[in-house]
Amino acid sequence: MHDVTSALEYWPSPPPWGWTADDMDRLPSDGPNGEPDFFKHVELIDGALVFMSPQKxxxxxxxxxxxxxxxxxxxxxxxxxxxxxxxxxxxxxxxxxxxxxxxxxxxxxxxxxxxxxxxxxxxxxxxxxxxxxxxxxxxxxxxxxxxxxxxxxxxxxxxxxxxxxxxxxxxxxxxxxxxxxxxxxxxxxxxxxxxxxxxxx
Missing domain, CATH: 3.90.1570.10 (tt1808, chain A)
Structure with missing residues (x-):
């Protein structure tokens, strides 16, 4: 089993083993380069993180x-x-x-x-x-x-x-x-x- 920290080492590519549904609860609040609220609006589709754009x-x-x-x-x-x-x-x-x-x-x-x-x-x-x-x-x-x-x-x-x-x-x-x-x-x-x-x- 891989942890989120090791997965983020591959950023911005997904890790070779892909993301899992359980990883979503372990994502940090800030991004890999310290971006605030980086993972706030993200969903998991077929093992890939999809970032949602700001709402109209x-x-x-x-x-x-x-x-x-x-x-x-x-x-x-x-x-x-x-x-x-x-x-x-x-x-x-x-x-x-x-x-x-x-x-x-x-x-x-x-x-x-x-x-x-x-x-x-x-x-x-x-x-x-x-x-x-x-x-x-x-x-x-x-x-x-x-x-x-x-x-x-x-x-x-x-x-x-x-x-x-x-x-x-x-x-x-x-x-x-x-x-x-x-x-x-x-x-x-x-x-x-x-x-x-x-x-x-």
Missing amino acids: RFHEHVIHGLRVSLNAQVPDHLFTVNQMDVKLGHRMRPCPDLLVIDATSADDLDRTFYTPDEVHLVIEVVSPESEERDRKLKPPRYAEAGIPHFWRVEENDGRPVVYVYELDPATKTYAVTGIHHGKLSVPVPFPIAIDLENLPR
């Missing part, structure tokens, strides 16, 4: 607005969190924009990640630098892990458009169940109605 205001507004809206409607046994990791495997630990998880899991304030069986809905808000990951790479991994619901949010003329997917348990793939402009109304994973034009600010 649209991205932050949608994340905040959806979280407030969801938590106002979520049943007591569920809770919405933002930008927490999901450990999908030994070398896969993405950091979705929003998660609806078991409320008992959310009560544990020491958690740094959740497991797929604790997750009911994953939401990714697409930004220019994350298009490939959010549209093509992450959704199949969430589906393979058995996460039952996935939303992808795109920007169209400054407004959010929500693509809603549901897991087909027989094939472990997502099927689109709706594309929502202006208003979003779905019955699962719980009854949800959101005015996309007037998200909480």
Whole structure:
């Protein structure tokens, strides 16, 4: 087993053995050359560290607005969190924009990640630098892990458009169940109605 210190000796290349999901909890706060908060916004995709770019205001507004809206409607046994990791495997630990998880899991304030069986809905808000990951790479991994619901949010003329997917348990793939402009109304994973034009600010 290799430690994070020996892995950072190969920086900026990944170590020959690759990064693991457990390494994410052992990364230092500063970068290899003393850069502050260097590893603050990073996720693990197929053993590689992926650094996320600074958010646009649209991205932050949608994340905040959806979280407030969801938590106002979520049943007591569920809770919405933002930008927490999901450990999908030994070398896969993405950091979705929003998660609806078991409320008992959310009560544990020491958690740094959740497991797929604790997750009911994953939401990714697409930004220019994350298009490939959010549209093509992450959704199949969430589906393979058995996460039952996935939303992808795109920007169209400054407004959010929500693509809603549901897991087909027989094939472990997502099927689109709706594309929502202006208003979003779905019955699962719980009854949800959101005015996309007037998200909480």
